[in-house]
Amino acid sequence: MSVVEQYARAHVVTDEDDPGAVDPGAIPVVLRYDPDSDPRSVRIGLPGTHEWTFSRALLERGLRAPAESGAVRVWPCGRVQAVVEFHSDNGVEVVQFESKALVRFLRRTYTVEPVRT
Numbered sequence: 001m002s003v004v005e006q007y008a009r010a011h012v013v014t015d016e017d018d019p020g021a022v023d024p025g026a027i028p029v030v031l032r033y034d035p036d037s038d039p040r041s042v043r044i045g046l047p048g049t050h051e052w053t054f055s056r057a058l059l060e061r062g063l064r065a066p067a068e069s070g071a072v073r074v075w076p077c078g079r080v081q082a083v084v085e086f087h088s089d090n091g092v093e094v095v096q097f098e099s100k101a102l103v104r105f106l107r108r109t110y111t112v113e114p115v116r117t
Helices: 056-062 099-109
Strands: 004-013 026-033 041-045 051-055 067-069 072-077 081-088 091-098
Touching: 004 099, 026 099, 041 056, 051 056, 056 067, 056 072, 056 081, 056 099, 081 099, 091 099
Parallel strands: none
Antiparallel strands: 004 026, 004 091, 026 041, 041 051, 067 072, 072 081, 081 091
């Protein structure tokens, strides 16, 4: 099987001004890489029907320094966190990850090869 799928926990970052707003805590996220479908892209699936596909190289660059391509921006946040920002017609979703989860996922993507038929 050549698909890499990894589950992670992330926090949605909000600019909510309501001091009584409840922090939803960590949300489950699916990190997915399918070299047979598109060897240059990764997917991040957020709860519900939100799934974003973007360049694996963008994710890799964004762990070291701010990087962006189209509707996706990635940047390191301190020493142990990374932020992925998704822009759409409906607004902006900002998701904060532990960097080590993203690094572990990226390493796994380099260990698989497309299925040759």
